[in-house]
Amino acid sequence: MFHVHKNYGAKKALANITLDIPKNELLFISGPSGAGKTTLLKLLYLGEKVSEGQVLIEGINLSRISHKRIPFLRRKFGIIFQDYKLIASKTVFDNVAIVLEAIGKKRRFIEKKVKSILRTVGMEESLNSLPPSLSGGEQQRIAVARAVVGDPKIILADEPTGNLDEVSADIILELLKRFHTRGATVIIATHDKELIRKTGGRVIHLNQGYLQKITNT
Amino acid sequence: MILNYKRAVQDILDHRFLNAVTIITIAISILIVSAFALFFVNANEIINSWKKGIKIMAYLKTEPPEIKIPELKRKIQRIEGIQEVRFISKNEAFQELKKQMRRQSSLFENLKENPLPDAFEIRLKASFQNQKKVETLATRLESLPQVDEVEYGQRWLGKFTSFFNLFRLTGYAMGGLFFMAALLIVANTIRLVLYSRRDEVEIMRLVGATDSFIKAPFYIEGLIQGAFGGIIGLAALFVGFLLISLSMEQGISPGLFAIRFLSPGAFCGIILGSTFAGWIGCYLSLKQFLE
Numbered sequence: 001m002f003h004v005h006k007n008y009g010a011k012k013a014l015a016n017i018t019l020d021i022p023k024n025e026l027l028f029i030s031g032p033s034g035a036g037k038t039t040l041l042k043l044l045y046l047g048e049k050v051s052e053g054q055v056l057i058e059g060i061n062l063s064r065i066s067h068k069r070i071p072f073l074r075r076k077f078g079i080i081f082q083d084y085k086l087i088a089s090k091t092v093f094d095n096v097a098i099v100l101e102a103i104g105k106k107r108r109f110i111e112k113k114v115k116s117i118l119r120t121v122g123m124e125e126s127l128n129s130l131p132p133s134l135s136g137g138e139q140q141r142i143a144v145a146r147a148v149v150g151d152p153k154i155i156l157a158d159e160p161t162g163n164l165d166e167v168s169a170d171i172i173l174e175l176l177k178r179f180h181t182r183g184a185t186v187i188i189a190t191h192d193k194e195l196i197r198k199t200g201g202r203v204i205h206l207n208q209g210y211l212q213k214i215t216n217t
Numbered sequence: 218m219i220l221n222y223k224r225a226v227q228d229i230l231d232h233r234f235l236n237a238v239t240i241i242t243i244a245i246s247i248l249i250v251s252a253f254a255l256f257f258v259n260a261n262e263i264i265n266s267w268k269k270g271i272k273i274m275a276y277l278k279t280e281p282p283e284i285k286i287p288e289l290k291r292k293i294q295r296i297e298g299i300q301e302v303r304f305i306s307k308n309e310a311f312q313e314l315k316k317q318m319r320r321q322s323s324l325f326e327n328l329k330e331n332p333l334p335d336a337f338e339i340r341l342k343a344s345f346q347n348q349k350k351v352e353t354l355a356t357r358l359e360s361l362p363q364v365d366e367v368e369y370g371q372r373w374l375g376k377f378t379s380f381f382n383l384f385r386l387t388g389y390a391m392g393g394l395f396f397m398a399a400l401l402i403v404a405n406t407i408r409l410v411l412y413s414r415r416d417e418v419e420i421m422r423l424v425g426a427t428d429s430f431i432k433a434p435f436y437i438e439g440l441i442q443g444a445f446g447g448i449i450g451l452a453a454l455f456v457g458f459l460l461i462s463l464s465m466e467q468g469i470s471p472g473l474f475a476i477r478f479l480s481p482g483a484f485c486g487i488i489l490g491s492t493f494a495g496w497i498g499c500y501l502s503l504k505q506f507l508e
Contacts, residue, residue, distance in 0.1 A: 045423070047423075068427075071422070071425045071426060071427045071428075072425065073425075074422075074423060074424065074425040075424075075425035077425075079423055079424075085416070085419075085420055085423075086420075087416065087417045087420060089231065089417075090417075098420070098421065098424060098426075099424040099425070101220060101430075102421060102424055102425055102426035102427070102430050103425060107220075146424070150424070150425070
């Protein structure tokens, strides 16, 4: 990221952010509500466009990417949201399989891969359940499974434990660490200092859209 | 592709009521449009058959000058556009009239003499069977000194054709309006479905689904709605057609008109049209929604 600014009308969401994230890093973006954590993540997967500055991912300038190429860029990412964003009317299997269907994988491969990833997150028993019938922690595990099923290079997690109890939060964190050790770059936006302390890594501190400091824990 | 079909069918099943309403509305629109088409096809055929049978009756004067029939017949036959001339004597005409009015025979008993004139029945060549040419011929025949009066059905047929053409224009306009209505209804239904699934669409976009992957099942849904609406509308029309043709056979005009159903070409055209309406309705709402 080079001198990135993001404005929503007159409101400044991010101001002059310059940041380099190497491959396979486990990085935290920290700060209070309204600091610009979610906006920063959105700029990475082109959920929003920068107002000024440049964002480069593997050498690709996101300001110059065509509308048609955006889905292909997004396949580099696995995204986890605080509110899980699961499709309530689809089964757990279908919620995870949608990623592979969208990239045109064969049915047999999808079945094998989805079952395997659900086993990894400990949710293979809930294959045919609908998300509303699961607990928050279980739903977030499904969201993690969906985020990693396509073997993304970068995992973005926006307050992944924000709605969870401590036990569920630890499970999610362990899963994220496991995928990080397998080679993915993991970027977690959180205001939970305890979570950062437990995990360790580089921390970007944001406040009111400005990069305050970078620390290592 | 199979996956897209499965997704489309699943969508239809998930939104049964919405889809049923759309299909029924398209069916009603198609029923109205194709009922107009059916009427025009049959009315056109009847008018054409009437036009083919156009004949001019030239009634001769009863008073002198002395009429030499064979000479007059030759004279008429020489006029351009005339195919056949037949002389009907006043006695022949009277006998024919009596035959036709057998039930009212008492009317003729009190007649002291035959009131009918001698006449020529004149049939025209096919190329002369239009209003202007018939009128010119009639004027020419009327100018003959032996001819008292000329009569032909084209007068009222011409008026009827003009009225029919106006009616046809109204039909086209109504057809267009119903097509537009079907189109907007499909667009609206797909939009409602899209709104009810906007979270799903957003998630699909976030996981890297292309626009075509997202749109495909909706397009299939629109095509299915259009095709089913067309088939149901035409099926309803066919039932109506059977009932009407049955009542015509048993009713007051047996054998007068043989009405027929739409040709296979028109049938396929209407279904293709309604399928296209489904597709274009879908296209409109997807364009707006995904932008």
